[in-house]
Amino acid sequence: MLSNKEIICPDNLLNVAHKKKGVKAGIVNAGKPLPMQSVQDAVKENLIEPIFIGDEKEINKCAQDLKWDISNYEIIHEPVENNTATIAAKLASEQKIKIIVKGHIHTDVLMKEVLKREYNLLGKTRLSHIWHMTLGKEDKPLIITDGALNVLPNVKTKLHILKNVINFSNRIGIEKPKVAILSATEEVLDSVPSSKEAEELTNLAKKENLNADVFGPLAFDNSVSKKSAAIKGIQNSVAGMADVLLVPSVETGNGLVKMLIYFCGACAAGVVVGGKVPVVITSRSDEAPARLASIAAAVVALD
Numbered sequence: 331m332l333s334n335k336e337i338i339c340p341d342n343l344l345n346v347a348h349k350k351k352g353v354k355a356g357i358v359n360a361g362k363p364l365p366m367q368s369v370q371d372a373v374k375e376n377l378i379e380p381i382f383i384g385d386e387k388e389i390n391k392c393a394q395d396l397k398w399d400i401s402n403y404e405i406i407h408e409p410v411e412n413n414t415a416t417i418a419a420k421l422a423s424e425q426k427i428k429i430i431v432k433g434h435i436h437t438d439v440l441m442k443e444v445l446k447r448e449y450n451l452l453g454k455t456r457l458s459h460i461w462h463m464t465l466g467k468e469d470k471p472l473i474i475t476d477g478a479l480n481v482l483p484n485v486k487t488k489l490h491i492l493k494n495v496i497n498f499s500n501r502i503g504i505e506k507p508k509v510a511i512l513s514a515t516e517e518v519l520d521s522v523p524s525s526k527e528a529e530e531l532t533n534l535a536k537k538e539n540l541n542a543d544v545f546g547p548l549a550f551d552n553s554v555s556k557k558s559a560a561i562k563g564i565q566n567s568v569a570g571m572a573d574v575l576l577v578p579s580v581e582t583g584n585g586l587v588k589m590l591i592y593f594c595g596a597c598a599a600g601v602v603v604g605g606k607v608p609v610v611i612t613s614r615s616d617e618a619p620a621r622l623a624s625i626a627a628a629v630v631a632l633d
Contacts, residue, residue, distance in 0.1 A: 335595025339619040339626070340464040340471070343599060344375060346502050347626035352379045355625070356427040358435050359414040361388030363395070364614075365433040368621030370398050375622070377629050381406065381427060383414045384434075411435055415443040422607040423449035429628045431610040441479070441602070444609055455604040456480070456490035459611070460498050461587050462599040462627050472554070472590075473499065473507075473574040477583020478611065479602060485530050488576065492535060494604045495574050496542045501630050509535075510553035510572035511546020512582065516564055518547060524578035531576075542574075543567040550575070550586075591620075599623035603631045 355378040357369055366389070372378045382389045382400070386407040393400045408414050415435060421427045422444075432440055444451055459478035462471045475495045480487055492509065499507035511528035518529045528546030535544035545568040551558040556570030564570075577583035590596035597620050602609040608628035612621050 332592055333595040335465075337591075337595055337597050337617050337619045338464075338467055339597055339623040340462075340469055340599075341467045342469075342471070343462060343464070343502065343623055343626045343630065347377055347629040348375070350629050350632065351376055353377065353429060353629050353632060354427045355380050355429045355431050355628075356418040356421050357382050357384075357431050357433050358418045358440055359411050359433040360384045361392055362434040363392055364616070364618060364621065365431075366392040366396060366398075367618045368612075368625065369431065370396055371618060371622040372625040375626075377625055378429070378431075379403070380431075381421065383408055383417050384411075385409045412439050415440045419443040419446065419449045419451065422451055427607070428632055429608045429610065429625075431625060431628070432612060434614065437478075437611045440609070440611065444602075444605065444607075451606050453605045455493050456487055457602055457604040458491040458494045459600060459602050460495055460627070460631075461583070462502070462601075462623070463587065463590055463596050464599075464623075465594060465596055471502070472572075474583050474587055475574065475576055477577060477580060477587050478600060479580070481580045483579075485527050485534070488527065488531050489534055489538075490604065492531065492540065492542075492544065492576060495576065496540060498603055498627075498631055499573060500541070504573050505541075507542045507573040508568045508571050509542050509544045509574040509576055510548040510568050511544065512550060512553060512575050512577050513547035514549060516548050516552055516562065516569075522547075527578070545569065546576070548572070597623050599627040601627040601631055606633075608632055 525547040559570035608631040
């Protein structure tokens with residue numbers, strides 16, 4: 331059942347990212363093969379100009395193994411893994427880097443630093459994570475949010491997540507995204523709290539006149555399949571045509587993304603948005619094309 335399909339970084343995302351050249355990026359605890367390869371790929375695409383943070387000896391060794399001359403790039407020597415996050419947050423606060431890219435470091439350690447108010451990296455909305463999912467080079471993306479950062483968001487937090495994903499969708503060329511508020515059912519049931527929250531969020535989106543078609547609750551099948559929606563008699567502007575799935579919990583989003591990766595060979599470009607500096611927090615098991623796509627997504631998300 332597991333897919334053997336090669337993961338491919340989508341051209342449509344790269345093409346949008348290419349409009350910005352050589353963005354300064356802090357690579358947090360660089361010096362491991364996969365992070366270094368993805369940074370090399372991003373440099374070749376002229377997306378970023380890296381500042382490497384980590385053990386200088388390990389960083390140079392990885393570059394040599396990749397036959398990559400990094401002598402023109404700054405290396406900030408810091409052998410203690412967790413201290414690299416502090417350096418990255420400080421560089422971002424001083425506007426010396428425009429995006430933060432997670433290397434070999436735990437996500438919670440990195441995000442704990444980013445969230446500290448002393449660095450002034452938070453924006454008007456709560457931070458949230460976006461997955462830009464594609465299967466091929468020219469594939470239309472399916473966006474899933476939030477499957478990595480907000481664990482069990484309430485309606486207020488989901489409204490922030492919604493605003494962030496609408497903004498990102500606009501940036502990749504979806505002028506008025508169709509957003510399905512996901513639940514286990516398309517009916518509003520007292521026994522399914524996420525369905526009631528989906529209804530509330532749909533009403534809030536209309537009240538705030540957000541530039542998106544938002545509807546919920548919708549189950550997964552009638553969010554993405556016109557046939558399923560038609561069979562069930564669901565008629566609205568989102569059913570069967572969703573650009574975005576706004577999930578009820580991190581478990582739902584994380585599971586859905588991992589299934590698309592491992593069963594379908596999808597490329598998952600992940601980025602934290604909503605703050606002043608986009609943050610790439612790829613999994614340590616992510617392959618290089620997905621890491622490149624994630625860097626491209628961060629460049630796209632950059633103001």
